Amino acid sequence: MQNRVLLVEDDDELRELLARYLSGQGFTVREAANGKDGLALALGQHCDIVVLDIMLPDINGLEVLRELRSQTHLPVVLLTARGDETDRIVGFEVGADDYIPKPCNPRELVARLQAILRRVAWDQKTEVKAEQRYGDLRIETNHRRIYQNDEALDLTATEYEILQVLLAHAGSVVRKTDLMQWALGRRLEAFDRTLDMHISNLRKKLGSDDSPRIETVRGLGYSYRVSE
Amino acid sequence: MQNRVLLVEDDDELRELLARYLSGQGFTVREAANGKDGLALALGQHCDIVVLDIMLPDINGLEVLRELRSQTHLPVVLLTARGDETDRIVGFEVGADDYIPKPCNPRELVARLQAILRRVAWDQKTEVKAEQRYGDLRIETNHRRIYQNDEALDLTATEYEILQVLLAHAGSVVRKTDLMQWALGRRLEAFDRTLDMHISNLRKKLGSDDSPRIETVRGLGYSYRVSE
DNA sequence: ATGCCATGTAAAGGTTCTGCAAAGGACCAT
DNA sequence: ATGGTCCTTTGCAGAACCTTTACATGGCAT
Numbered sequence: 001m002q003n004r005v006l007l008v009e010d011d012d013e014l015r016e017l018l019a020r021y022l023s024g025q026g027f028t029v030r031e032a033a034n035g036k037d038g039l040a041l042a043l044g045q046h047c048d049i050v051v052l053d054i055m056l057p058d059i060n061g062l063e064v065l066r067e068l069r070s071q072t073h074l075p076v077v078l079l080t081a082r083g084d085e086t087d088r089i090v091g092f093e094v095g096a097d098d099y100i101p102k103p104c105n106p107r108e109l110v111a112r113l114q115a116i117l118r119r120v121a122w123d124q125k126t127e128v129k130a131e132q133r134y135g136d137l138r139i140e141t142n143h144r145r146i147y148q149n150d151e152a153l154d155l156t157a158t159e160y161e162i163l164q165v166l167l168a169h170a171g172s173v174v175r176k177t178d179l180m181q182w183a184l185g186r187r188l189e190a191f192d193r194t195l196d197m198h199i200s201n202l203r204k205k206l207g208s209d210d211s212p213r214i215e216t217v218r219g220l221g222y223s224y225r226v227s228e
Numbered sequence: 229m230q231n232r233v234l235l236v237e238d239d240d241e242l243r244e245l246l247a248r249y250l251s252g253q254g255f256t257v258r259e260a261a262n263g264k265d266g267l268a269l270a271l272g273q274h275c276d277i278v279v280l281d282i283m284l285p286d287i288n289g290l291e292v293l294r295e296l297r298s299q300t301h302l303p304v305v306l307l308t309a310r311g312d313e314t315d316r317i318v319g320f321e322v323g324a325d326d327y328i329p330k331p332c333n334p335r336e337l338v339a340r341l342q343a344i345l346r347r348v349a350w351d352q353k354t355e356v357k358a359e360q361r362y363g364d365l366r367i368e369t370n371h372r373r374i375y376q377n378d379e380a381l382d383l384t385a386t387e388y389e390i391l392q393v394l395l396a397h398a399g400s401v402v403r404k405t406d407l408m409q410w411a412l413g414r415r416l417e418a419f420d421r422t423l424d425m426h427i428s429n430l431r432k433k434l435g436s437d438d439s440p441r442i443e444t445v446r447g448l449g450y451s452y453r454v455s456e
Numbered sequence: 457a458t459g460c461c462a463t464g465t466a467a468a469g470g471t472t473c474t475g476c477a478a479a480g481g482a483c484c485a486t
Numbered sequence: 487a488t489g490g491t492c493c494t495t496t497g498c499a500g501a502a503c504c505t506t507t508a509c510a511t512g513g514c515a516t
Contacts, residue, residue, distance in 0.1 A: 075347070092339035097347055098326065099340075105313065111320035112327075119303070119325055119347060156492060172370040178349055184493095193474090194494055200476060217372065218473065218502065219385045384503060412504095421463090422505055428465055446462065446513065 003117055004028040004047040008038030008064070009079065010057050014102075018051070021106040027113075035059030042068055048120075049113055053102075054080035054087055062087070062094055069095040070185045075116050079104065093187055134167050135227040148206070158184065159202050162195075166214060166224040175221040231345055232256045232275040232410075236266030236292070237307065238285050242330075246279070249334040255341075256413040263287030270296055276348075277341055280324075282308040282315055290315070290322055297323040303344050307332065362395050363455040376434070386412065387430050390423075394442060394452040403449040 005027045009015040012033065019029045030047060032038035035056040042050050042064075050068070054061035065076055077098045078091045088099050097116050100109060131140050138147045144160055146153045146167075155163065161183035166174060180188035180195055188195070199214060199222060206213050215223050233255045237243040240261065247257045258275055260266035263284040270278050270292075278296070282289035293304055305326045306319045316327050325344050328337060360367050366375045372388060374381045374395075383391065389411035394402060408416035408423055416423070427442060427450060434441050443451050 073347075089335055089339050092343045095343075095346070097343055107317055108313070108320075111317050115320050115323075115325055116347075118323070119301075119344075158493070173372050175349070178346065181346060192494085193496085196474065197476080197494075200474095203475095216474070217385075220372070223371070386504070420505085421507090424463065425465080425505075428463095431464095444463070 002026055002028045003049065003113075004030065004045075005113065006030045006032065006038065006041055006045070006047040006050045008032045008035065008042075008050065008056070008061070009053040010034060010055070011053075018106060018109065022110065025110050027110075033057075035061065035064045039064050039067055042074060043071065047074070049075045049077065049117060051077050051079055051109070051113070054078055054091070062090060065091065065094050065096060066185060073182075075120060077109075077112060077116070095181065095185075132167070134170050134224070137167065139164060139167055153205055155202075155205065158198055159205070162198050163202055163224075166222060170224045171226040173217045173221050173223040177221075179221055231277065231341075232258065233341065234258045234260065234266065234269055234275040234278045236260045236263065236270075236278065236284070236289070237281040238262060238283070239281075246334060246337070250338065251413070253338050255338075256410065258410065261285075263289065263292045267292050267295060270302060271299065275302070277303045277305065277345060279305050279307055279337070279341070281330075282306055282319070290318060293319065293322050293324060303348055305337075305340060305344070360395075362398050362452070365395065367392060367395060381433055383430075383433065386426055387433070390426050391430055391452075394450060398452045399454040401445045401449050401451040405449075407449060 003026075005022055007015055007019055007022070007029055009018070009031075010033050015031055015033065019031055022029050030041055030045060032041050035058045038050070038052065038056075039059070041047070052061050052064060056064070061078065061080070065078070068074060068076065075097045076095070077100060078088075078096045079100055079102055080087055080091075081102055091099055098112050100112060131138065133139075136149050138150070139145075140147070141164070144157075146155060146160065146163060162179065165179055165182045174182075176195055177188045180186065180192075184194065203212055203214055211225070213225050215225050217223055231254070233250055235243055235247055235250070235257055237246070237259075238261050243259055243261065247259055250257050258269055260269050263286045266278070266280065266284075267287070269275070280289050280292060284292070289306065289308070293306070296302060296304065303325045304323070305328060306316075306324045307328055307330055308315055308319075309330055319327055326340050328340060359369075364377050366378070367373075368375070374383060374388065374391060390407065393407055393411050404423055405416045408414065408420075412422070431440055431442055439453070441453050443453050445451055
C-alpha cells in the first residue's frame with residue numbers, strides 16, 4: 001500500500017522537486033503552497049504524514065503544527081532553513097516528529113519519513129473508531145461528545161480532550177507531561193496546576209463511585225480505571 | 229517515573245557529558261562503552277530508548293542496531309560523525325528512529341528523544357498488554373502494576389521500579405550501585421540507606437514466606453529468588 | 457572472642473505531590 | 487458594558503512518599 005504524504009511548501013520549485021522524488025519512491029503526494037491550504041488538507045484529506053515548511057507566506061508553520069496537534073496526532077516532519085536552532089527546539093516542543101534542515105537530501109527525507117511511518121505502523125495496530133465504549137461511557141469522536149449511560153456529559157472543550165486521551169489509554173497510566181501535551185497542547189511547566197484542576201472537575205462530573213474512575217498515580221500521572 | 233535512556237558511546241568524555249545532561253533533564257541514564265555491553269543492556273530491557281554511536285570499538289553500531297531490530301522495536305537514535313551520509317541512510321534502512329550528527333547539541337538530543345518517546349507513548353495505547361510472570365508475581369508494564377496471585381500489590385513508584393529491576397534480573401544478583409542507578413536514578417553515596425529501607429518495605433509487602441524472596445548478597449546487592 | 461562493617465528496621469523528619477476552593481483573567485455573545 | 491463560560495493561578499491543607507537517624511542484628515576476618 002502506498003503511503004500518502006502531504007507536502008506543505010511555498011517554494012514551487014522545491015515542492016515540485018520533492019513531489020516528483022517522493023512519487024518515484026512510491027508515495028502518493030498531495031501538495032499545498034501555504035499554511036491555510038495545508039491545514040485544510042491535513043485535516044480533511046486522508047494522509048499518513050505531513051512535511052511542513054516553517055517559513056510560509058501566510059500562517060507560520062509552527063502555528064500550523066500547533067493547530068494540527070490540537071486535533072490530531074498525525075506525524076509531522078518540519079522543514080526549515082539550516083541553523084535555525086530556536087525553531088528546531090520549539091518545533092519539537094510543539095509536537096513535531098522530526099526536523100530536516102533545508103536544503104535537504106531527498107534520500108534522507110524519504111529515509112526519515114519511512115522511519116516515522118515504520119514506527120507508527122508498528123505501534124498503531126487498530127484504527128480509531130468514530131464511537132467507542134468504555135464501561136458505561138460512550139465517546140463519539142466526531143461530535144466530540146461523551147455519554148454516560150446514554151446521557152451526555154456536560155464537558156468543556158479541555159475536559160473533553162483530557163477524558164478522551166485518558167479513555168484512549170484506558171487502563172494505562174498517562175503521564176502528566178504527555179497528558180498536557182496531548183490534551184492541552186503545551187508543555188507542562190513546574191508549578192502548573194491546571195491539569196489537576198481539570199481532573200478535579202472531571203471527577204466531579206463523572207459522579208462519585210466508591211473509588212474514583214480517574215486514578216491518581218502519584219509522581220506520574222493519571223489513569224482511567226477499567227471495569228472488571 | 230522517568231524515561232530511561234541507554235547511552236552507547238565509547239568516548240568516555242562525551243558519554244559522561246551527555247549522561248550528566250540527560251540526568252539533569254529528568255532521564256534515568258544507563259551507560260555502555262562498547263557494542264557488546266550495549267546490546268546486552270538493551271536486550272535486558274530496562275530502557276525506553278537507546279542512543280547509539282555508530283563508531284564503536286568492537287561491534288559496529290549498525291550491526292548492534294540490526295541485531296536489536298531482530299528482537300525488538302525499542303526506539304534507537306543513531307549518533308555519528310557529521311557528513312557521513314551513507315551511514316545515515318543505511319541507519320534508517322536498518323530501522324533507526326532518528327539520526328543525530330556529532331558533535332550534537334544536547335538540547336537538540338533531548339528534544340529529539342522526547343519527540344520519539346511522545347510518539348511511542350501515544351501509539352502504544354493500542355499495544356497488547358506487556359505482561360510477564362515470575363512465579364506468583366505478574367507484572368503489567370503499562371499499568372505499572374505488579375500482581376501477586378492476581379491481587380495488585382500496593383507499591384510506591386520507587387518500590388515498583390526496584391522490584392521491576394530485580395524481577396528482570398530474577399535469579400541473578402543486582403549490585404546496589406546498579407539498583408540505585410536504575411531504579412532511583414542517582415548514584416549510591418556512602419551512608420545512604422535509602423535502598424535498604426525500600427527493600428525492607430518491599431519484603432514486608434511481598435509477604436513472609438519461609439525464606440525471603442528478595443535475597444541479600446552481602447557486600448554486593450540483592451537478588452530475586454526464582455522458584456524451583 | 458572481638459571488632460568492624462554491612463544490613464534490618466522502626467520511627468522521625470522533611471519534602472514533594474495532590475485535591476480543592478476561591479479568585480483572577482481571557483474571551484465571547486448579547 | 488454586562489454577564490457568562492471557561493481556563494488558569496493562587497493558596498492552603500493534607501496525604502503520600504522518600505530519606506535520615508538511631509539502634510539492633512548478624513556475618514566475617516583477625
